[in-house]
Amino acid sequence: MSDPTFRNYTSTQAQKYAEARTSYPKELYDIVLRHHEQTGGTFHTLLDVGCGPGNATRDLARSFQRVVGIDAGQEMIQTARGLGGNTAAEASISYHVLGAEECDSVPGLEGGGAHWFSMPELWSSAAKTVKPGGTVALWTRSSFYCHPSTPHAPLVQKALFDLELNALAPHTLPQNRLSRDMYDDLPLPWTVSPAVPEFPESEFVRREWDRDGVLTDGKDFFGGGSEMTIEELERGFATASMVTRWREANPGLVGTEGDCVAVAVRGVRGAILEAQGEGEGWEWDGRLRTGMGTVVLLFKRR
Numbered sequence: 001m002s003d004p005t006f007r008n009y010t011s012t013q014a015q016k017y018a019e020a021r022t023s024y025p026k027e028l029y030d031i032v033l034r035h036h037e038q039t040g041g042t043f044h045t046l047l048d049v050g051c052g053p054g055n056a057t058r059d060l061a062r063s064f065q066r067v068v069g070i071d072a073g074q075e076m077i078q079t080a081r082g083l084g085g086n087t088a089a090e091a092s093i094s095y096h097v098l099g100a101e102e103c104d105s106v107p108g109l110e111g112g113g114a115h116w117f118s119m120p121e122l123w124s125s126a127a128k129t130v131k132p133g134g135t136v137a138l139w140t141r142s143s144f145y146c147h148p149s150t151p152h153a154p155l156v157q158k159a160l161f162d163l164e165l166n167a168l169a170p171h172t173l174p175q176n177r178l179s180r181d182m183y184d185d186l187p188l189p190w191t192v193s194p195a196v197p198e199f200p201e202s203e204f205v206r207r208e209w210d211r212d213g214v215l216t217d218g219k220d221f222f223g224g225g226s227e228m229t230i231e232e233l234e235r236g237f238a239t240a241s242m243v244t245r246w247r248e249a250n251p252g253l254v255g256t257e258g259d260c261v262a263v264a265v266r267g268v269r270g271a272i273l274e275a276q277g278e279g280e281g282w283e284w285d286g287r288l289r290t291g292m293g294t295v296v297l298l299f300k301r302r
Helices: 011-020 026-038 055-061 074-083 100-105 119-129 153-167 174-180 230-238 241-249 260-278
Strands: 045-049 066-071 094-097 135-146 205-209 226-229 287-300
Touching: 011 074, 011 230, 026 055, 026 135, 026 287, 045 055, 045 100, 055 066, 066 074, 066 100, 074 094, 100 119, 135 153, 135 174, 153 260, 226 230, 230 260, 230 287, 241 260
Parallel strands: 045 066, 066 094
Antiparallel strands: 135 287, 205 287, 226 287
8 A cells, every 4th residue: 555644745744754753773774784794785776765854765875885765755855855965985865756666667776776565566676676685674663662661651651552542543554553563464575466586585584672662671672762852752743644644634633732642742741740749859851761662674685
């Protein structure tokens, strides 16, 4: 299924998305690059499919000689072009308005090169684009969790889940659920019809961390999580596709106390302040430690 929301973003929405969405953890990039190198991959060309405003594209560009980002959203690509970025060869990143399923038509990528994608078409197109020995890396980060050490963590988490699982439920698409379920049911090259044998299951690697908010290492979220103010939390929520659709369906509530994000943020703040009132000598500094479940899928081109 194609993305019905991000591809229709205005320039203002695309810019806010780029500002509110932080980069992925360096540890995730290291895992992808190390796997690619250790399995015989080269670092000539990177194709970032569904690149949005190019945050991950720019992060990875310094490891490759040539870098191309594609996205179906016109304004996302315009924002990416405005933000720029250079490759290891000091060349500019090239951006194109194309859907993931069209990656084999990227200019100049002849024979060499998830949840919003039509996966059967993507795998077929990738088989034509990725060179033998190349790597396809898909990753997502699911749901939003407060760190277990957060005072009144269960109440804080309830406020976060009330937004995702209740208020936004009518505006949650199957693609959102694929991400929330950490790609458990994502169609893979050997499960689509017809199957795509160029990406064999025998060379497939799946790694995941912090499912359901349970810390894999028992200490912190993968990549260290992040600390954010309530205002930053609010801006981040505003970039979610479900929130965009909720606000389109409830224009009279946008910016009011009844806005779905405002309700969630009020719940988070209230739970923490309640804990502060019960603690001796503890004072909230206005920041919240958060993280997400993370999964990365790695496929090798035969």
